[in-house]
Amino acid sequence: MSLFGNVIRLADRVFPTTEAHAHCDIPCGIYDPHAALEAAQTVIRMTELIQELDLNDPASHHALARYTNTKEEHGKKAKDDLLIIWTDYFKPEHLEKYPDLHTLVWDACKLGSKAKQNVDMDAAVAFKAAIQKVGDIFWETKQ
Amino acid sequence: MSLFGNVIRLADRVFPTTEAHAHCDIPCGIYDPHAALEAAQTVIRMTELIQELDLNDPASHHALARYTNTKEEHGKKAKDDLLIIWTDYFKPEHLEKYPDLHTLVWDACKLGSKAKQNVDMDAAVAFKAAIQKVGDIFWETKQ
Amino acid sequence: MSLFGNVIRLADRVFPTTEAHAHCDIPCGIYDPHAALEAAQTVIRMTELIQELDLNDPASHHALARYTNTKEEHGKKAKDDLLIIWTDYFKPEHLEKYPDLHTLVWDACKLGSKAKQNVDMDAAVAFKAAIQKVGDIFWETKQ
Amino acid sequence: MSLFGNVIRLADRVFPTTEAHAHCDIPCGIYDPHAALEAAQTVIRMTELIQELDLNDPASHHALARYTNTKEEHGKKAKDDLLIIWTDYFKPEHLEKYPDLHTLVWDACKLGSKAKQNVDMDAAVAFKAAIQKVGDIFWETKQ
Amino acid sequence: MSLFGNVIRLADRVFPTTEAHAHCDIPCGIYDPHAALEAAQTVIRMTELIQELDLNDPASHHALARYTNTKEEHGKKAKDDLLIIWTDYFKPEHLEKYPDLHTLVWDACKLGSKAKQNVDMDAAVAFKAAIQKVGDIFWETKQ
Amino acid sequence: MSLFGNVIRLADRVFPTTEAHAHCDIPCGIYDPHAALEAAQTVIRMTELIQELDLNDPASHHALARYTNTKEEHGKKAKDDLLIIWTDYFKPEHLEKYPDLHTLVWDACKLGSKAKQNVDMDAAVAFKAAIQKVGDIFWETKQ
Numbered sequence: 001m002s003l004f005g006n007v008i009r010l011a012d013r014v015f016p017t018t019e020a021h022a023h024c025d026i027p028c029g030i031y032d033p034h035a036a037l038e039a040a041q042t043v044i045r046m047t048e049l050i051q052e053l054d055l056n057d058p059a060s061h062h063a064l065a066r067y068t069n070t071k072e073e074h075g076k077k078a079k080d081d082l083l084i085i086w087t088d089y090f091k092p093e094h095l096e097k098y099p100d101l102h103t104l105v106w107d108a109c110k111l112g113s114k115a116k117q118n119v120d121m122d123a124a125v126a127f128k129a130a131i132q133k134v135g136d137i138f139w140e141t142k143q
Numbered sequence: 144m145s146l147f148g149n150v151i152r153l154a155d156r157v158f159p160t161t162e163a164h165a166h167c168d169i170p171c172g173i174y175d176p177h178a179a180l181e182a183a184q185t186v187i188r189m190t191e192l193i194q195e196l197d198l199n200d201p202a203s204h205h206a207l208a209r210y211t212n213t214k215e216e217h218g219k220k221a222k223d224d225l226l227i228i229w230t231d232y233f234k235p236e237h238l239e240k241y242p243d244l245h246t247l248v249w250d251a252c253k254l255g256s257k258a259k260q261n262v263d264m265d266a267a268v269a270f271k272a273a274i275q276k277v278g279d280i281f282w283e284t285k286q
Numbered sequence: 287m288s289l290f291g292n293v294i295r296l297a298d299r300v301f302p303t304t305e306a307h308a309h310c311d312i313p314c315g316i317y318d319p320h321a322a323l324e325a326a327q328t329v330i331r332m333t334e335l336i337q338e339l340d341l342n343d344p345a346s347h348h349a350l351a352r353y354t355n356t357k358e359e360h361g362k363k364a365k366d367d368l369l370i371i372w373t374d375y376f377k378p379e380h381l382e383k384y385p386d387l388h389t390l391v392w393d394a395c396k397l398g399s400k401a402k403q404n405v406d407m408d409a410a411v412a413f414k415a416a417i418q419k420v421g422d423i424f425w426e427t428k429q
Numbered sequence: 430m431s432l433f434g435n436v437i438r439l440a441d442r443v444f445p446t447t448e449a450h451a452h453c454d455i456p457c458g459i460y461d462p463h464a465a466l467e468a469a470q471t472v473i474r475m476t477e478l479i480q481e482l483d484l485n486d487p488a489s490h491h492a493l494a495r496y497t498n499t500k501e502e503h504g505k506k507a508k509d510d511l512l513i514i515w516t517d518y519f520k521p522e523h524l525e526k527y528p529d530l531h532t533l534v535w536d537a538c539k540l541g542s543k544a545k546q547n548v549d550m551d552a553a554v555a556f557k558a559a560i561q562k563v564g565d566i567f568w569e570t571k572q
Numbered sequence: 573m574s575l576f577g578n579v580i581r582l583a584d585r586v587f588p589t590t591e592a593h594a595h596c597d598i599p600c601g602i603y604d605p606h607a608a609l610e611a612a613q614t615v616i617r618m619t620e621l622i623q624e625l626d627l628n629d630p631a632s633h634h635a636l637a638r639y640t641n642t643k644e645e646h647g648k649k650a651k652d653d654l655l656i657i658w659t660d661y662f663k664p665e666h667l668e669k670y671p672d673l674h675t676l677v678w679d680a681c682k683l684g685s686k687a688k689q690n691v692d693m694d695a696a697v698a699f700k701a702a703i704q705k706v707g708d709i710f711w712e713t714k715q
Numbered sequence: 716m717s718l719f720g721n722v723i724r725l726a727d728r729v730f731p732t733t734e735a736h737a738h739c740d741i742p743c744g745i746y747d748p749h750a751a752l753e754a755a756q757t758v759i760r761m762t763e764l765i766q767e768l769d770l771n772d773p774a775s776h777h778a779l780a781r782y783t784n785t786k787e788e789h790g791k792k793a794k795d796d797l798l799i800i801w802t803d804y805f806k807p808e809h810l811e812k813y814p815d816l817h818t819l820v821w822d823a824c825k826l827g828s829k830a831k832q833n834v835d836m837d838a839a840v841a842f843k844a845a846i847q848k849v850g851d852i853f854w855e856t857k858q
Contacts, residue, residue: 032181034177034181035178035181038175038177038178050777055773055774055776056773058341058342058347059341059405061341061347061350061773061776062336062350062354062404062405064776064777064780065350065351065354065355065780066354066358066402066403068777068780068781069355069358069780069784072781072784079659080652083655083659083681086678086681087651087655087678087681087682087684087685088681088682088685102674102675102678103674106658106659106674109655109658109659109660110659110660112659113659113660116781117781118777119774119777193491198487198488198490199487201627201628201633202627202691204487204490204627204633204636205622205636205640205690205691207490207491207494208494208636208637208640208641209640209644209688209689211491211494211495212494212498212641212644215495215498222373223366226369226373226395229392229395230365230369230392230395230396230398230399231395231396231399245388245389245392246388249372249373249388252369252372252373252374253373253374255373256373256374259495260495261491262488262491318467320463320467321464321467324461324463324464344770344771344776345770345834347770347776347779348765348779348783348833348834351779351780351783351784352783352787352831352832355784355787479634484630484631484633485630490630490633493633493634493637494637497634497637497638498637498641501638501641508802509795512798512802512824515821515824516794516798516821516824516825516827516828517824517825517828531817531818531821532817535801535802535817538798538801538802538803539802539803541802542802542803545638546638547634548631548634604753606749606753607750607753610747610749610750
């Protein structure tokens with residue numbers, strides 16, 4: 001019995017329980033690789049913006065500092081979001097069905113570090129693709 | 144000309160330029176109300192979890208402290224994400240077409256504050272719905 | 287009745303209730319545009335420091351990275367502090383009396399983004415002036 | 430010579446150089462005890478709000494969690510802001526003139542910790558008063 | 573050749589290169605499980621402090637909110653620090669020699685989540701022990 | 716009596732109470748200068764990495780931005796960790812025995828600011844040495 005009056009469970013009507021987004025370890029049951037993918041896409045975009053700068057023009061280095069920071073932060077965010085799904089959403093039964101899961105996540109994180117440490121479009125694109133692979137497994141387990 | 148070698152613009156092939164998600168003020172052109180909606184949904188979920196606690200049992204208050212914090216953080220995140228779209232994505236021409244935009248954003252934020260300050264499912268649900276309204280305008284402007 | 291003994295309300299004697307500074311959404315009733323103004327002033331100062339660098343000297347780019355970061359952080363802080371006052375302090379009756387309020391806040395935030403994205407003293411100065419305008423309304427409503 | 434065009438030093442006209450607010454360690458020369466005082470005032474306000482709760486009503490514990498967090502964060506912020514002034518603004522010549530400075534700052538911080546660890550209005554009020562003492566020295570050195 | 577004058581590599585004399593602490597992904601080569609262990613120990617301590625509270629006394633809930641937050645933050649920090657070592661320090665050759673490494677890290681993180689979500693001394697102690705196991709492998713690879 | 720069942724005090728068996736690491740102001744009694752030292756070491760390492768860059772090559776400035784940020788963050792962290800020990804661990808009786816303590820901490824922080832503001836290996840090394848001095852006093856007081 002709740003102290004906050006009539007628990008009318010409006011939430012049940014607002015979103016179907018089969019839908020699953022999640023991202024905190026309350027656990028609230030809302031897991032979703034979307035945020036990691038979007039952050040990885042920002043890493044791609046920042047890499048592109050840096051590549052388009054004419055760094056021989058010193059005035060461009062103000063933008064370089066900003067893009068580098070944003071690449072760094074979103075690279076970290078993409079890794080963190082992926083790792084929350086890995087540590088909190090996936091269960092031993094998923095491992096049995098997808099024995100490569102640990103390696104996929106590990107490889108994705110290493111690509112994320114590479115994309116942060118360098119201005120490397122191949123690494124940035126591969127980073128997002130690696131997260132997508134884990135995301136595909138995630139969505140398969142939700143069906 | 145880039146100093147980072149051949150700019151092959153892989154990014155162009157990875158995601159279509161008509162697709163638009165965005166959330167930083169580089170500006171990187173990646174705006175998306177999805178993150179705000181997901182955070183608002185977490186506020187709904189935390190409100191529900193708090194309502195389901197039996198607060199007459201003191202042992203439940205460990206969970207209360209955690210859910211309250213998570214509600215607070217995600218309520219703040221939802222507001223912040225919405226405000227980035229408002230201040231950085233929307234342009235004067237959008238205002239002309241959607242003269243209620245400022246009021247919609249303002250009302251949404253006030254609902255977010257209400258959902259943070261209270262354990263109030265009506266406010267939490269209305270908060271998400273208000274973000275959705277702004278999101279609908281956002282997607283209309285993207286077409 | 288409080289569980290923490292004699293509530294002597296020392297606070298009432300320490301600061302007059304007519305005085306109003308505030309900045310969190312408890313709500314605690316302590317709102318003050320001062321913090322936003324000070325952060326905007328830091329944006330001005332960082333812009334000035336960057337302009338004074340000789341960027342043709344590569345050794346100056348260590349300072350450039352630091353000043354750019356500080357400009358970014360304080361630009362964000364100024365916007366955030368202003369938006370808290372807008373979403374949490376101002377009430378519908380203020381809007382009636384100051385119908386331009388939404389536009390003033392929106393314009394201020396856009397100037398803040400401009401001052402972050404560029405090394406632009408005009409934008410930085412205009413950013414602070416725009417916050418001051420909102421601050422003037424704030425103080426008028428407090429009388 | 431700046432790469433960013435005509436450095437017109439608008440900043441010089443916007444605020445007098447004798448005015449001194451500051452709070453980052455660029456150093457930007459903008460030091461001001463105001464932020465620390467405002468944060469300490471929030472600690473007082475949160476202490477008061479907690480004291481006014483009826484904690485025998487379990488429903489009040491949602492507010493308790495929020496006020497406690499805000500007290501904690503602003504207590505930390507007040508200490509941090511004070512310590513930046515201590516470590517970065519004050520110089521050896523100030524120490525000669527105000528030999529108690531170290532002790533005043535240390536005592537203030539210990540009061541801040543006490544106000545965070547307890548619901549103690551005396552500690553909260555004394556914390557703000559101790560910051561004010563350091564602030565008085567600060568303003569004397571600015572004349 | 574450095575622009576910052578004589579690079580005398582004092583660092584080489586200050587700490588032996590065989591010593592390895594590290595924790596950022598520059599990569600700087602300074603990895604060390606110590607920080608994760610200390611954070612896990614704080615989780616143990618917070619669990620103990622919560623267990624010692626008399627929660628039937630409502631006045632104890634101020635402390636409950638603080639301990640719960642600190643447990644949460646340090647549980648997160650311990651997981652984050654461990655995951656940095658996993659994703660950035662360990663290389664494929666380590667995996668060959670320690671094929672259980674992925675599972676050990678995964679199990680440790682799941683224990684960390686359990687220790688955060690509950691007031692569970694067994695989980696807290698097992699969390700630290702699991703980090704210690706990974707740490708033992710880390711130190712073996714450093715020899 | 717605890718509400719969380721049998722308080723078996725496993726913690727007592729896991730680490731001896733004479734052992735003292737600590738770093739939060741719960742207070743949890745876990746103080747340790749180790750974290751400050753490690754952060755200062757990172758400042759040394761970042762200074763070295765910056766000095767090794769060829770800044771005449773504009774492509775190196777991506778790394779410069781990253782190293783500068785990391786130096787900044789860890790310099791701040793080292794100062795913060797040291798100040799927590801100063802404000803929360805040391806007691807008046809320690810001051811009596813080590814009357815230079817305030818000055819040692821103050822000097823260490825000023826060196827930290829210098830190491831952040833410049834690419835200065837002497838300052839970075841002296842910063843770490845100054846923390847070590849405070850650490851030596853800390854460990855003497857623990858015996």
